[in-house]
Amino acid sequence: MMQPTTFEIASYAQYPSHHQAQSLSLAQQSLQLAWSDGHQSEFHYLWLRDNCPCSECVSTLTREQLFEICDVPLDLQPQQAQLQDGYLTILWEDGHRSRYHPGWLRAHCYAEAMRATRQWQAQSWDRDSIREALPEFDYAEVMEDDRALLDWLRLLRDWGISLLRQVDTTPGTLLKVANRISFIRETNFGTVFDVQAKPDANTAAYTNLRLPLHTDLPTRELQPGLQFLHCLANDAEGGESILVDGFRIAEHMREHYPDEFAALSSLPMEFHNKDRHSDYRFSAPALQLNRAGQVVEVRLANFLRGPLDLPADQVLRHYRAYRTFIALTREPVFQFFYRLSPGDLLVFDNRRVLHARRAFDLRQGRRHLQGCYVDRDELLSRIRVLERQG
């Protein structure tokens, strides 16, 4: 007899069965499933045993695994495996029974072709393409409608930039928007930060000076993910925002300056941020690649660099590469200019999009932005939960 199975699937997501599992063949360490569309999946016995969703293996309270894969033999074999009503069922040699949902199985197939379809692709941009494609949303809609929220978050994930309009200019409103995603990432600059010229500025953002293109807090191991910049007032002269897609510039470098690209993605730079009460330092390459070689993070702020600490024969190589990147960020073809108006809320991926500001002159008026951060983990979790609703 089957033990009582509370869940067909241990997760909360849904896995519609677009394809039927049609036949089964067993080999020494794995079985092969043939699907109605001709696709073939190989599943190793150990992998299958590890993913048994029954209530003995997975807690019905927390949906976390109770079973430990250590506790069965490495060469565990099925005594019997069959397709029943489209489900794969296995009786293991130790008497345990498992039953697998076909939609779940297909979604987790690790054949190369299926793995490739699960790869995320960024949508990169330059001045001309973002002018046409900038994702813009209405504040009220995003606050009230989960469908609009999901649309916004997906575009933000893929383009790395977005603009909300007609946002209430009451201070603190950006938190309400950020909380539509999740909690705020606190940093050494607090939770909400006021971007205003301050007499006791401990960082360049809090002066009226020009800020060159940079990511925020490259001095922290995990740079903040999404940056929110909410404009409350802006009638000072100057202070225009400039944004560039760091991924696009990195790809341009990879193509046209391959050694400079290799240097920036392998040689660590030093990032320092010190004031009277803190002394943050982190060492990492400016460009971080994933295992597939895609650029997944840019880390850069000229004014937060510490003394380079590389083997002597790499020092000039680094400077050549760094200067090439900075020179590219200054190319107008990459630069999206935007003058924030009160009620605008710019949200962008701080680990990808570099931002800058021109100097401003307070004799003509006020300039007050509020900012906060939400991490990538929260963005992606929120998207997944919203997608559960179908």
Place this chain on the structure above:
Amino acid sequence: MMQPTTFEIASYAQYPSHHQAQSLSLAQQSLQLAWSDGHQSEFHYLWLRDNCPCSECVSTLTREQLFEICDVPLDLQPQQAQLQDGYLTILWEDGHRSRYHPGWLRAHCYAEAMRATRQWQAQSWDRDSIREALPEFDYAEVMEDDRALLDWLRLLRDWGISLLRQVDTTPGTLLKVANRISFIRETNFGTVFDVQAKPDANTAAYTNLRLPLHTDLPTRELQPGLQFLHCLANDAEGGESILVDGFRIAEHMREHYPDEFAALSSLPMEFHNKDRHSDYRFSAPALQLNRAGQVVEVRLANFLRGPLDLPADQVLRHYRAYRTFIALTREPVFQFFYRLSPGDLLVFDNRRVLHARRAFDLRQGRRHLQGCYVDRDELLSRIRVLERQG
């Protein structure tokens, strides 16, 4: 004339001059400094220009760099360079003048021998060594005395574990201790979490079940750094804490199971943590190495794993490696057992030390811990600031 130099050194740290710069020779791209102890330093002109601490190059308000290294030629040359009163002074070909403090120069010399002395080394441990060497501190001392605080934090950084005794058992007291370092790392489990058996548990920690050895929140891109566990009550039967040094086990694997070590440090695992309101996932190898090949992070929780997503020919290799690691965590020689008493505050590096708890039985009494996290960035920043005081 020298322009007004506000700082000799752009940072707040002090760099005592233990050695004198004695002579100077200029080459095409760099200069060579000979020190009184015989050490030779090579400094590239571009590196020197980049590190000019004068008030034109570094803001006297924020101590951040205003100068951009992009704005001078790649082959910038000194017109004149000399040693004056122990300082290196340079007149650049564009008329800019720079002056470098000898202690600062020596501390930032990037000769291989000097770079090696700056490498941090973990102090790894097993059951026997930690029984003798467990860093223990008195709560009141750490709260009042900055010297005791610095001693505690350095040992915590190096050993990855420590115990504070006689901590006030008023709920929330752990925040006061954590705030001696800095702010709390908020996660999807909040800022302070209560480790108690709860009827609506969304994770295994909040049940009375046995928890196998794990790190907390491997499902987040940045696992929380320091974990604080403050015991308020513990008279339930069972519930002993077990801790192992993940670095020690990884080193054991590297020596005795080289392919398993290679697999765990290169093949990504999937970590999932889902409940009704969130759906966190992160993919990373269980062991993270730095550029020098040292293990700098362990990421592991049996009960927070998602379905493995590897090329088919790596699946069994992964399971072999994973099972080897887990089997080693179960070896008594690595396990430090400790039964928390009210007033104990265990603080450990969650990215290194795996912790477990035995099942407990609430019929005999209560068990209530409070926990919170503080990240490595905060720990290291605090140590640096305390070290500034000499």
